[in-house]
Amino acid sequence: MPPSNSRFQHLSQAALSRSQFLRLAAGALLPFVGLPPSAAAAKNPELAQNGGAPGTKDAAASDRMGAILVSQFGPVKIHSYLSPLDGFHVNTQMIEGATAVVIFDGQLLLPYADEVASYVQTLGKPVDRIILSHAHTDHWSGLQVLTERFPDARVFALDGVADQLRARGQARLDSFHPIYGDRIATKVTIPTEIIAEGVQRIDGVTYDFRRFVDAESDLQLAALLPEQRVLMAFDLVFSPNEHAFTVVDHFDHWMIVLERLKVLQGYDTITIGHDTPVHRSAIDSTITYIKRAKEIHGASGDAKTYGESLKAAFSDRQHAEWVDLSARLLYAVSR
Numbered sequence: 300m301p302p303s304n305s306r307f308q309h310l311s312q313a314a315l316s317r318s319q320f321l322r323l324a325a326g327a328l329l330p331f332v333g334l335p336p337s338a339a340a341a342k343n344p345e346l347a348q349n350g351g352a353p354g355t356k357d358a359a360a361s362d363r364m365g366a367i368l369v370s371q372f373g374p375v376k377i378h379s380y381l382s383p384l385d386g387f388h389v390n391t392q393m394i395e396g397a398t399a400v401v402i403f404d405g406q407l408l409l410p411y412a413d414e415v416a417s418y419v420q421t422l423g424k425p426v427d428r429i430i431l432s433h434a435h436t437d438h439w440s441g442l443q444v445l446t447e448r449f450p451d452a453r454v455f456a457l458d459g460v461a462d463q464l465r466a467r468g469q470a471r472l473d474s475f476h477p478i479y480g481d482r483i484a485t486k487v488t489i490p491t492e493i494i495a496e497g498v499q500r501i502d503g504v505t506y507d508f509r510r511f512v513d514a515e516s517d518l519q520l521a522a523l524l525p526e527q528r529v530l531m532a533f534d535l536v537f538s539p540n541e542h543a544f545t546v547v548d549h550f551d552h553w554m555i556v557l558e559r560l561k562v563l564q565g566y567d568t569i570t571i572g573h574d575t576p577v578h579r580s581a582i583d584s585t586i587t588y589i590k591r592a593k594e595i596h597g598a599s600g601d602a603k604t605y606g607e608s609l610k611a612a613f614s615d616r617q618h619a620e621w622v623d624l625s626a627r628l629l630y631a632v633s634r
């Protein structure tokens with residue numbers, strides 16, 4: 300199905316500022332309807348008014364802290380929940396098929412996971428399963444809420460992710476607890492099912508699951524949706540507007556992985572772990588970022604120098620505080 304048939308439906312906003320919201324909206328529309336941001340904004344005045352598209356039934360939208368983008372591909376809808384900034388702008392993707400919903404990733408903060416759960420319930424379809432993309436806390440802490448709210452949904456991840464969570468999950472939660480208090484999970488949700496690589500159909504949607512190692516994380520799932528021409532890249536690809544997380548010294552291999560993504564054909568839109576969906580050109584901008592980060596890492600003896608240099612090199616990217624977090628973790632393990 301050509302991308303022009305995908306239809307932007309609704310992006311709601313509460314905690315985001317108006318300028319943030321408009322930027323997100325414009326960035327989101329570019330890949331989903333194939334229009335430049337200015338044209339897309341002009342053709343969707345309801346966005347600027349934050350009034351929602353006519354006909355959407357989303358009574359909770361005005362109270363919601365996160366933002367939701369809905370993209371329709373024939374009978375399939377992709378609902379993307381984007382957390383507010385204190386939740387690292389992390390996404391939960393909800394793929395709505397004919398009879399069920401498949402959820403990817405569970406948020407960092409419990410209140411946002413709760414918003415995801417409440418939104419899914421408005422769709423009126425059972426949650427078939429929850430799939431975790433990788434073992435970083437911002438993607439799984441909120442699974443505590445999702446598994447409580449959807450007790451029949453099985454939790455899947457690549458082989459190895461459950462072991463990573465058993466080994467390090469509780470320590471990660473403990474490190475976040477002083478910052479977030481009761482908004483962070485109290486227990487680790489361990490996936491109970493292994494997701495197989497390759498092509499599978501779930502509720503009428505074709506997924507091509509891919510396994511990647513040593514990129515932004517040690518182990519990362521990606522999923523191609525060939526019929527929707529969408530690549531779900533999670534934290535392999537970052538928005539050109541935001542800093543990437545460089546928490547481990549996998550710079551060289553991450554670039555190799557990105558080159559592999561570049562040669563994949565048949566998709567126009569990439570949904571990413573943080574921020575709204577991007578065009579495939581974001582693979583190149585991520586490579587540029589990682590290449591420079593590697594050079595800076597090689598030349599920096601400590602986290603402070605690394606962080607300051609990386610922020611200076613990409614001063615146009617948002618969320619410089621993410622660089623400080625990355626630098627702390629990168630230098631804690633590698634130096």
Ligand SMILES: [Zn+2]
Binds near residue numbers: 389435438534544
């Ligand atoms: Zn992430």
